[in-house]
Amino acid sequence: MDGIHDIGGMNGFGPMVRDEQVFHAPWERIAFALSSCAEIVGNTDDFRHAIERLDPAFYLGADYYGRWLGALEVRLRERALIDSDEVDQRAGTSDARPRAIASPGLPTRSPDGGPVRVLERRRRFSVGQTVRARDLHPVGHTRLPGYVRGHHGTITMTHPAFVYPDTNAHGWGEDPQYVYAVQFAATDLWGEGDHSVSIDLFEPYLEPA
Amino acid sequence: MDGIHDIGGMNGFGPMVRDEQVFHAPWERIAFALSSCAEIVGNTDDFRHAIERLDPAFYLGADYYGRWLGALEVRLRERALIDSDEVDQRAGTSDARPRAIASPGLPTRSPDGGPVRVLERRRRFSVGQTVRARDLHPVGHTRLPGYVRGHHGTITMTHPAFVYPDTNAHGWGEDPQYVYAVQFAATDLWGEGDHSVSIDLFEPYLEPA
Amino acid sequence: MNDHDHDHDHDHVDDPRALRADALEAILIERGLVDPAAIDQTLDYFQNHLGPMLGARVVAKAWADPGFKNRLLDDGLSAIGELGLGGPQVDHLVVVENTPGVHNVVVCTLCSCYPWGLLGLPPAWYKSLPYRSRVVREPRVVLAEMGCVLPDEIDVRVWDSSAEVRYFVLPERPGDTDGLGEDALAARVTRDQMIGVAR
Amino acid sequence: MNDHDHDHDHDHVDDPRALRADALEAILIERGLVDPAAIDQTLDYFQNHLGPMLGARVVAKAWADPGFKNRLLDDGLSAIGELGLGGPQVDHLVVVENTPGVHNVVVCTLCSCYPWGLLGLPPAWYKSLPYRSRVVREPRVVLAEMGCVLPDEIDVRVWDSSAEVRYFVLPERPGDTDGLGEDALAARVTRDQMIGVAR
Numbered sequence: 001m002d003g004i005h006d007i008g009g010m011n012g013f014g015p016m017v018r019d020e021q022v023f024h025a026p027w028e029r030i031a032f033a034l035s036s037c038a039e040i041v042g043n044t045d046d047f048r049h050a051i052e053r054l055d056p057a058f059y060l061g062a063d064y065y066g067r068w069l070g071a072l073e074v075r076l077r078e079r080a081l082i083d084s085d086e087v088d089q090r091a092g093t094s095d096a097r098p099r100a101i102a103s104p105g106l107p108t109r110s111p112d113g114g115p116v117r118v119l120e121r122r123r124r125f126s127v128g129q130t131v132r133a134r135d136l137h138p139v140g141h142t143r144l145p146g147y148v149r150g151h152h153g154t155i156t157m158t159h160p161a162f163v164y165p166d167t168n169a170h171g172w173g174e175d176p177q178y179v180y181a182v183q184f185a186a187t188d189l190w191g192e193g194d195h196s197v198s199i200d201l202f203e204p205y206l207e208p209a
Numbered sequence: 210m211d212g213i214h215d216i217g218g219m220n221g222f223g224p225m226v227r228d229e230q231v232f233h234a235p236w237e238r239i240a241f242a243l244s245s246c247a248e249i250v251g252n253t254d255d256f257r258h259a260i261e262r263l264d265p266a267f268y269l270g271a272d273y274y275g276r277w278l279g280a281l282e283v284r285l286r287e288r289a290l291i292d293s294d295e296v297d298q299r300a301g302t303s304d305a306r307p308r309a310i311a312s313p314g315l316p317t318r319s320p321d322g323g324p325v326r327v328l329e330r331r332r333r334f335s336v337g338q339t340v341r342a343r344d345l346h347p348v349g350h351t352r353l354p355g356y357v358r359g360h361h362g363t364i365t366m367t368h369p370a371f372v373y374p375d376t377n378a379h380g381w382g383e384d385p386q387y388v389y390a391v392q393f394a395a396t397d398l399w400g401e402g403d404h405s406v407s408i409d410l411f412e413p414y415l416e417p418a
Numbered sequence: 419m420n421d422h423d424h425d426h427d428h429d430h431v432d433d434p435r436a437l438r439a440d441a442l443e444a445i446l447i448e449r450g451l452v453d454p455a456a457i458d459q460t461l462d463y464f465q466n467h468l469g470p471m472l473g474a475r476v477v478a479k480a481w482a483d484p485g486f487k488n489r490l491l492d493d494g495l496s497a498i499g500e501l502g503l504g505g506p507q508v509d510h511l512v513v514v515e516n517t518p519g520v521h522n523v524v525v526c527t528l529c530s531c532y533p534w535g536l537l538g539l540p541p542a543w544y545k546s547l548p549y550r551s552r553v554v555r556e557p558r559v560v561l562a563e564m565g566c567v568l569p570d571e572i573d574v575r576v577w578d579s580s581a582e583v584r585y586f587v588l589p590e591r592p593g594d595t596d597g598l599g600e601d602a603l604a605a606r607v608t609r610d611q612m613i614g615v616a617r
Numbered sequence: 618m619n620d621h622d623h624d625h626d627h628d629h630v631d632d633p634r635a636l637r638a639d640a641l642e643a644i645l646i647e648r649g650l651v652d653p654a655a656i657d658q659t660l661d662y663f664q665n666h667l668g669p670m671l672g673a674r675v676v677a678k679a680w681a682d683p684g685f686k687n688r689l690l691d692d693g694l695s696a697i698g699e700l701g702l703g704g705p706q707v708d709h710l711v712v713v714e715n716t717p718g719v720h721n722v723v724v725c726t727l728c729s730c731y732p733w734g735l736l737g738l739p740p741a742w743y744k745s746l747p748y749r750s751r752v753v754r755e756p757r758v759v760l761a762e763m764g765c766v767l768p769d770e771i772d773v774r775v776w777d778s779s780a781e782v783r784y785f786v787l788p789e790r791p792g793d794t795d796g797l798g799e800d801a802l803a804a805r806v807t808r809d810q811m812i813g814v815a816r
Contacts, residue, residue, distance in 0.1 A: 001220040007750040008726030008777065011210040011348070012265050012310055016748060016762040019741035022664075025628050027638035029660055032738075034638070037655040038645055048728055056221050056547070057269035064729070064744045066634055073641060082644060090640035095633035101221055114708040115781045135359075137399045139220070143779045145726055147753065150344075150359045160709060162781050179780045181711070190346045190754050195773035197753050200780035216551040217527030217578065225549060225563040228542035231465075234429050236439035238461055241539075243439070246456040247446055257529055265746070273530070273545045275435055282442060291445055299441035304434035323509040324582045352580045354527055356554065369510060371582050388581045390512070399555050404574035406554050409581035 001049075002137055002146060004056035009147040009190060028065035035068045040079060044115075045169035046107050049141035050075050053100040062096075070098030078106060104140045105170030111163070117176035119161040123203070125180055129155045130209040133182070133201060141169035144205040148197075151188055152209050156198060157181035164202060177202040210258075211346055211355060213265035218356040218399060237274035244277050249288055253324075254378035255316050258350035259284050262309040271305075279307030287315060313349045314379030324372040326385035332412070334389055338364045339418040342391070342410060350378035353414040357406075360397055361418050365407060366390035373411060386411040469538035470609035472503055473586065476536060477612065478603035480513075481591040491515060494586065498536065505535025508584050512577075515588045516617070520573045523561065523614030524585045525553045533584040537609055544613065554578055564615045577614075587614040668737035669808035671702055672785065675735060676811065677802035679712075680790040690714060693785065697735065704734025707783050713776065714787045715816070720767055722760065722813030723776045723784045724752045732783040736808055743812065753777055763814045776813075786813040 007013070023029050035047065050071035051059070059067060076082045088094040125131055133148040143165050159179040167175040182201050186193030216222070232238050244256065259280035260268070268276060285291045297303040334340055342357040352374050368388040376384040391410050395402030429436035446452040476498055480487040490497035494511030498504060511533065514522040526532065530545040543549055553560045557574050561567070568574060577585040589611040595603060610616035628635035645651040675697055679686035689696035693710030697703060710732065713721040725731065729744040742748055752759045756773050760766070767773060776784040788810040794802060809815035 002218060003221045004219070005727055007746060009211060009346075009754045010213070010265075010750040012212045012262060013745075013747040013750050014264065014308065014310055016751075016759055017742060017745065018763065019745070021741050022738045023626070024741070025626050025632070025635065027628050027632065027635035030638040030642050030656075031634075032663070033656040033659045034641060034645060034651060036659050038651045040650065051728065053221065055223065056219075057266070060266035060746070061270050062634075064741065069634055069638055069641070073637065076641070076645075081648070081650065086644065087637050087640045090644060091633065091636035093633045093636055096637055099223065101223055116708055135400070137218075137401075143727060145777070145779060146355075147726075157711065159711075159780070159782050162709075165780075179782065181776075181782075183774075186754070191344070192346075193755065194769075195756050195775060197775045197777060199777040200782050202780065214528055216547060218555045219551040222546075222548040222551050225552075225560055226543060226546065227564065228546070230542050231539045232427070233542070234427050234433070234436065236429050236433065236436035239439040239443050239457075240435075241464070242457040242460045243442055243446060243452060245460050247452045249451065260529065269547070271435075273542065278435055278439055278442070282438065285442070285446075290449070290451065295445065296438050296441045299445060300434065300437035302434045302437055305438055325509050352528060354578070354580060356527075366512065368512075368581070368583050371510075374581075388583065390577075390583075392575075395555070402556065403570075404557050404576060406576045406578060408578040409583050411581065 001052060001139060001141070003052040004059045005052045006146045008145045023065070024063070027069070028063070031065040031069040031072065035072050038072065038076075040075060040081065041110050042075060042107050043111055043168055045141055045163075045165040046103070047071060047075070048165075049103060049169045050100065052141065053103060055099045058098055066096070070096075070100075073098050074100045078103070103170065105172060107168070107171040111168075111174065115163040117161045117163060117174065119176055119178065123158055123178045125155050125158075125203070125206060125208075127155050127158060131155060131180075131182060131206045132209050134205055134207050136205065138166060140166060142166050144201065145199070147189055148182075148184060148199060148201070151184055153182040153184040155180045156183045159200065162202070164204070166202070166204070177204055179203070180206065182206070210261060210348060210350070212261040213268045214261045215355045217354045232274070233272070236278070237272070240274040240278040240281065244281050247281065247285075249284060249290065250319050251284060251316050252320055252377055254350055254372075254374040255312070256280060256284070257374075258312060258378045259309065261350065262312060264308045267307055275305070279305075279309075282307050283309045287312070312379065314381060316377070316380040320372070320377075320383065326370045326372060326383065328370040328385055328387065332367055332387045334364050334412070334415060334417075336364050336367060340364060340389075340391060340415045341418050343414055343416050345414065347375060349375060351375050353410065354408070356398060357391075357393060357408060357410070360393055362391040362393040364389045365392045368409065371411070373413070375411070375413070386413060388412070389415065391415070464534070464539055468505065468534060470607075470612065471604070472538075473533070473536035473609070473612045474604040474607035475501060475600070476503065476586070477588060477607045478600040480588055481595070481603050482600050487588075490588070503535060507531070508533050508535035510583045511586060512583055513586045513588050514575070514577060516590050518590070519571070520575060521568055521614065521617065522575045522577060522585075522587045523553060523557055524577045524579060524587060525550060526579045527551070527554055528580055531579040531584065533586050536586055537612060541609075561615055564610075566616050568617070587612050589617070663733070663738055667704065667733060669806075669811065670803070671737075672732070672735040672808070672811045673803040673806035674700060674799070675702065675785075676787060676806045677799040679787055680794070680802050681799050686787070689787070702734060706730070707732050707734035709782045710785060711782055712785045712787050713774070715789050715813075717789070718770070719772045719774060720813065720816065721774045721776060721784075721786045722752060722756055723778060723786060724749060725778045726750070726753055727779055730778040730783065732785050735785055736811060760814055763809075765815050767816070786811050788816070
């Protein structure tokens with residue numbers, strides 16, 4: 001989705017604030033621990049997508065673990081593990097109640113093990129090749145940020161194959177895909193800057209230049 | 210700027226809510242009237258840019274006239290017509306205090322009359338021509354939304370020349386430019402949809418296809 | 419807290435935006451940066467003298483008078499000038515015509531541009547984040563949520579008013595209006611039709 | 618309100634997020650969807666057993682042992698496995714080396730990906746909206762705001778960890794560390810260097 005989380009390159013967020021803390025209050029620890037430990041059918045990709053689907057004003061207004069807490073509540077509701085108003089009632093408040101748009105599909109099982117997979121097929125691209133990040137606008141989860149779409153870059157590393165977030169987040173299978181580090185010139189992305197930006201892109205995000 | 214206001218095509222904002230009211234409370238009327246009547250050096254373009262520069266969480270969290278009110282306070286502060294904390298002190302609260310990133314430049318005079326200008330020079334493009342919206346990322350105000358950048362469209366109307374917001378917002382002159390209605394196919398913009406989107410683009414936003 | 423509470427709504431006592439608006443108003447008046455009379459005049463003008471009834475007159479005349487309709491589609495600003503109309507936020511006007519095969523709908527994705535001089539100030543939904551973000555991407559879905567289901571065979575044209583041109587939709591004349599005068603025709607025109615969220 | 622307040626901070630009594638977190642914890646425990654012991658173990662593990670000291674060991678060994686450094690740059694995960702390291706959020710590791718002419722800096726623009734197994738959980742600024750949005754666009758400005766002014770002649774390479782590969786910066790060995798052992802070297806390594814916001 002073209003969501004509020006896709007902020008790479010956006011202007012307007014102001015200066016860096018050197019907040020060194022991981023947690024600022026006990027509820028942040030609980031949000032982290034429950035998100036890590038709750039035994040629900042799902043995976044990292046659907047967790048990230050639940051954060052992305054939060055109402056944009058909630059997303060920006062919440063602290064980091066406020067988003068985790070909101071995503072956890074949304075995921076529990078969507079799995080009918082809690083009633084819609086159960087947290088409100090138990091907490092005695094509907095303040096900070098998370099809202100989210102629906103996902104196009106939820107996972108039907110929680111996978112075992114990590115995300116790396118071994119594929120028999122060959123990679124489509126190789127180091128040194130110029131590629132174009134496709135201008136895709138999937139309605140579901142994706143790890144192709146807006147700021148590289150349509151731009152040309154150079155493959156600088158080949159990585160193993162990984163479970164494909166665009167399907168795995170939605171219960172549409174693992175569909176593992178090769179991943180590549182693709183280097184873009186800042187001047188091509190933003191019209192200025194002398195640096196490069198390297199980003200890991202799944203093979204379906206790329207096309208030959 | 211690539212700001213929070215540039216939401217055309219974004220996912221995540223949820224269903225339409227049929228709120229038919231113009232104003233919901235007296236303070237909204239005051240925000241509207243003061244924004245319209247305050248005699249300060251500036252113009253519509255710098256007013257819009259002040260809204261765009263508001264902190265993104267403030268922008269999304271505020272109601273519509275909350276943004277106007279925030280932009281008015283920011284503009285008064287930036288012109289040193291009020292002290293930084295003056296509204297807080299007078300209001301007895303720092304809640305809803307607007308923050309904004311700096312503008313690259315403020316207008317130095319308020320223009321008379323409307324935005325239409327007559328140019329001697331010929332238009333660069335004509336009806337029926339295929340053009341490409343340039344992939345520009347100016348740091349200041351612009352009326353070139355992200356969702357058309359880099360895409361091809363067709364000129365369907367020529368409009369008069371208008372004061373150029375990209376310079377006028379910043380005191381860099383009126384630099385009037387011809388404006389064109391450019392039609393894009395939804396399927397090209399989003400990868401789906403059978404409709405068209407027409408948008409008015411200033412000549413410097415366009416290049417021949 | 420202020421003198422401009424002409425309507426029946428009221429501020430929540432502790433709404434910080436109300437407190438800030440009152441503070442700004444007091445400061446600006448004290449410094450001579452705003453004329454209190456201008457505030458009242460502005461609100462009176464926008465609330466009591468502008469509104470969709472003006473646009474409805476334009477539509478009714480276009481339905482009744484083919485010559486006017488042609489002039490309206492050719493040069494919107496000159497044509498509405500014949501009716502003494504124009505006004506704020508209408509520096510250049512393009513009127514787009516609905517036909518049996520074409521439906522037009524207007525938005526401003528970047529802010530809230532709207533033909534004030536013909537329709538008054540926009541309703542909250544026109545300025546809302548869902549409308550602005552979604553209608554360029556999925557207009558059929560948005561219109562359906564607003565009660566306007568468009569048949570697949572109708573072409574949908576979305577107009578994003580990103581510059582100072584203002585767009586205004588000329589709806590189709592209903593079939594059951596033969597012989598009606600302009601006032602009666604105007605009574606049949608809705609604001610939603612002139613924005614394009616109704617057919 | 619909860620049993621996991623291991624640290625000295627505290628919830629504001631009426632913070633609705635604290636109330637919701639407590640409610641969710643109670644509900645999940647009642648339904649058997651979370652093991653209270655797992656909560657404590659998880660927090661203990663992440664707060665007390667992970668952290669930048671692990672990454673610092675890797676850097677120190679790379680500085681001290683050219684063979685290890687080569688293996689680390691060639692296959693990060695295997696190399697840190699020699700030190701018994703790996704752990705959460707390190708399924709595949711790429712170590713990028715700073716040189717006199719190259720500076721690397723890591724971000725996750727889409728969320729907050731970070732090599733937990735080497736650096737622990739990230740500080741708030743790493744997950745902040747300014748860092749995520751700006752460091753891919755104007756890294757020199759962001760780093761300068763963080764106290765790290767890079768000379769123009771140094772190439773800046775930003776790594777956006779958008780997939781499950783984790784990036785880790787191998788800083789340059791300081792010039793005044795001849796003869797130091799690995800523990801002493803590790804004491805010179807900062808978390809900020811391994812993210813790339815310090816030189």
